[in-house]
Amino acid sequence: MQYSAFISYSHKDEKSARWLMRKLEAYRVPAKIIGQPSEFGIVPRRIGKIFRDRDELPTAGNLSRTVNRALQNSAALIVVCSPASAKSKWVNSEIAEFRKMGREDRILCFIVSGNPLSTDPDTACFPPALLKPDVSGEPEHEPLAADARADGDGKDRAFLKLVAGLLGVGFDSLAQRDAQRRNKRLALISVGSFTGMAFATALAITAVIARNDAQRRQDQAEDIVGFMLGDLRERLQTVGRLDLMRSVDDKATSYFSKLNKRDLSDRALAEQARSLTGIGEVRLNEGDYQLAMAAFREAYERSKALYERDTSNAKRLFDLSQAEYWLGNVAWQQGRLDDAETWLSHYRDSAIRLAAMDTSNLDWQIEAAYGYQNLAILDKSRGKFEKAEIAMGEVRDLYITWSEQNPKDLNLRYEAANAASWLGSLAMQQGNLRQAKIYFLEQHAAIKKNLEDDPDNTIWREDYLYANILLANVKIQLGETQSANRLFLEATNIAEALYLQDPENAYWMLDYGRCLWYLALITPSNAEKHLKQAENLIGKAFSLKQREGRTLHFYGDLKIAQSEYALLNNQLDLATNYMQQFEQSIVPAWQDLDMEKTEDFRLVYSRGLILKGKLASFASQPDTAQSLWKQALGVLMEDESDNLPFIRLYELTKVLNLLGEEQQRKVHQQRLDESGFIAFNAFSFD
Template identity: 40%
Template sequence: MNQAPHAEAFHYRAFISYSHHDKAWAEWLHRGLEAYRVPSRLVGRQTAAGQVPRRLAPVFRDRDELASSADLGGKVNQALQRAANLIVICSPASARSRWVNEEVRTFRRLGRDGRIFCLIVAGEPHAGEPSQECLPAALGEPAPDDERPGASDVEPLAADVRPGKDGKHDARLKLIAGLLDVEYDQLRRRELQRRNRRLTAIAALALLVTLVTGLLAIDATLARRAAERRQKQAEDLIGFMLGDLNDKLAQVQRLDVMEAVDDKAIAYFRALPSTDVTDDALEQRVKALEKIGSVRLDQGRLAPAMRAFQAAMPLARRLAQAAPHDRARQIAYARIQAFAGMAEWYRGRLDAAERFFGAAQATLEHMGAPAHDDPEVLFELSSLDNDIGHVLEARGRLDAAAVHYRRMLARCRTLTGLGSPKAEWLEHLGEAHNNLGKLALMHGDLLSAIREYAADDAIETRLNDAHPDDNDQRENTARVRAILGRTLLLAGAEEQADRALTNALATVEALHRFDPSQSHFKEKVGLYSTQLGRLRRLQGQPAAAGTLLTRAVVVLEGLTRQDPAHTGWRQDLAEARTERATLLQADGHAGAARADAQAAASALASLLGDQPDERGLLLSYARATLQFADLQPETVAGRLRRDVLQRLDDTHGATGDVRLLALRIETLLALGRAADTRPSVQQLWQAGYREPSLVRRLKAARIPYPPNPAFEQRLHSVLGEGAWAEAR
């Protein structure tokens, strides 16, 4: 084995080489290595690999595409040169991967054969069957400086996570021992000692909690006041666990411990009776359970979120009924009902969502008109207008949704007209503009839609500038900017759309790097990668588009595996596959394109069956089906296109939606009915619609579609306003 180079001379402690199919293992290993703290008694010891460090970071993990030649991309090549060790994640997929093999060869050319380690995750080493072989061929090739036939001096240390082998914990330790060049048994003993110390500390804390809670359960003859005081102490302890302790765990990204703490808290609350406790204690339980549920909701874990809300609801109801004029209690009860509605909304259960939202609204309305002057009540009512409007919109009842959206705008204007308005009030004002922009788009008023979205963007930008460290606000700003960018592209403002979408994606990428555990950050990375990938395709940049769309599919596939019931993630994934299918077809990969388009159309058909009037689903389904039709024999394609046309013509609500009209024209052209497109083409022209793909289709069909100078002038005026009235 070659002498180990000192790791201090390199920028990266290790380079992880893996196949795209093993990305989950690569992410697990990357987190595990960088989070590992070397036992203090080993730190500073001199080994053949250099001085033992306190941490193993940084570790390089990336999957840059290779160039068309066999050479690695510049970034990856540079990282290999700057890495002290190479870890190869071994599986049949990696054994077949040209990228993995080339990375191994490149690292070996640097003369570091002795610093290669393997993590076996699937397949068999030295298997007789090629489909089961897990070791990349480059590991068995002759050493770069040895020309003997078949000679190879690479005998890498291998850790094995396959069932019945090392297991994840021991496999990670075995790799760490190799990286540090220390004995595995020695490291394992040190780790066991440290783990025992931790378990002792945890056991002591658990004993303390057990003693505190145990004291509350014994000696029922003690005075009620003393029992209530001890009960409050226990509740305070749980409050600390869910408050300050959770916050500190979040700061160091120990979400695994945070979830364990939250789960223990839920078990604790469920074990306690809801009788014979103070109202203050009940209120604290409601707040704690609401927090647990909202965290789960943000993580995309809908079933656990719903369980937390259901546990809180009877307690909140009891408190609200006991004091019907206590506004704080009514608001708390309404918030729990609204959160439950959101959990049902995310699962696509419109009936259940509407019931919860309606119940929350009734809870607040029951307090009467005077209470509506309270800013907190007014804010909650505006939030429910937003929620109920979304349900009505999904049912195709656009006029009814508009009533709620306009009332939300009026209430938010009242709130922001008060002295020193809260940031969340301003944020809701922006969302009210956003809702009205969406309705304007559905009614074919493209200019009004852009104006409303721009007003929202101005508000979010102002809040973002005032609170640059608020990640939720940064996410809101990115969301609005992406919506504005997509709408600007419909109007042909390609340069402005590019800036908006690029900015939105960069923002959520930074948020995802800051906290990879947050599923909503990850979802936005996938969604905005799809949208920017589409723009890159339209701009004639297929390589950039392919990179973005492949990432989008990978990210969104991971999320849908995490929770298949999350309808939003399933729709996002289908849209990414549709767009990738379009790119693959253009590149001549009909088989892969057909698979993507078929999967997308099938998924969207299922979702549309549950929500037939949801406009976004209809648009996504039509695009996916038309793309799938383009890859079918003409008889099948014609049937699919006629089905799409029928669905578009049967759409409830506004029929002037420019997106629907554009899809209708595309469908008619594909069916050879160019003459039937004239009314829709004229309607789109008057609306100022200039989306590049449709303009090209019309040009190819020799259908006149000149610029609309009057609309372009009005659009220029809107975009030139700079600071919109609501944000001044």
């Protein structure tokens, strides 16, 4: 066999799977049992190579050739058991495939969480294929399992049980030999330690003197770094100077890299965590998810270490909560919504503990509101609109109360406006367009007042840009086109100024490109020019943030608009070329199993299928067109009952019309009409 074992696991248990693979491959078999006969042959010196990484599995549900071949060439199958793996269809498929090969006696289980005796889907840890009997009606299989949970065998004992199963030797014999080897090793270490102690004592006296001097110099350096990462960074962020912030980050990183972490004081460790958080924010704005995630994870580890040193320290709990938030934020932007929910739930729980430490501290109460607000927005992304609306309404009421108590606090006014904005988006996605307009007007007025009170604040200018776009969008759907156009023109001017202020800010280039895209729709005479400018900006932002939902949404819409405009001008080849660009970028993201699909992304993908069908129709390929429209219909109807999300209805009526399903189209058109919805499509062929 090429591999001693194949580790099957859910991506949520990747950390445990990695640990297990490294531990198995590094394990040295005790000398006294090497070469002895076992159930599976002669006991080797090493366990051998383990297969863990696997190719991305296809959507059809079959195992890829690489994984199938690895299973065939693996002497055993190790299943990392948890509630996540019990629900994983890929883990279940790998077990079923291995059993088909007639080697079910070589399947070993390693329990990391859940309950092996439970039948509750939320706590059961054994995948169904493990338990399935060979013949229907017979009792379920009883898997051979090593229980790594704290209330089970424990991690080390469970590992040895797994090794015994792989080698085909008795556990007691292996455990005894392993303990003897450890005892010998400890004896050798003890002798070395006593020798080292004498030498270390002599050095300690000299080291204390040097350390006191170094501590004095370190304190001076920390004062400088504290200013760089505190007041200076805040001022640079307010004026939108990300270029100078990067320089500050580089200087701070250079300083910290020269420190020995073992010598860091609590203060130095806190400064380092703060620096890494700042670096992560800048890298995130630049679209570098990998560096951003690495910086936030390091900040989290330092913040966690500090908090564990003193769990009564509220400031340390606050820093820990911020690190948890940023880890959730990056996962969210990458489309890993399960990971995002995990970290954002940690953040909410930390914020609740923080608020409970001092109920008179308004900042900490607001932090708890942030925790609930983030999870409500995540529910919105997943199409759970009613649940999100209830939570966001409660958050808005809190902000309004706090803002009325502190009328000069611009941040509180902003938070109340932001909650109103999210309620507006939720109302739109449920078809309550007139209510959405009320919420967006509330947001627009509040942010405008902030900008009037603090006109040089870049943050308020950026928020006013979004307020204009959101209000314009709902007005378009209500047929108030002229008013919407004025709002978009004002938004474009703001977006252009922000982009020119920092051309490397991926969000600002995306916003400016989006505004230019809309200008192409409302000014047909300059459509080609505006679309080209939008392509340059959105294309660059897309290259930086390819996995972010908003970027995918805007990039996909742009390619559709370009294709529609080319088709409107009888440029079929150019229209087809733009659709090919759409397919190369948007389709792989839609088919990515690790990326959860938001409602906005679903709409973009379905629009692409509808337009591709129209192109096929123009090319006299009616069968292809019908097939694509049916596929679009399936995407729009997926995972839902009769009460489809409102935002799907317009695309749904279009595709039903193309398919000639007039009866069904009228049902959904009625909901659109009742909401006051009016379609706006400058490049439409309907």
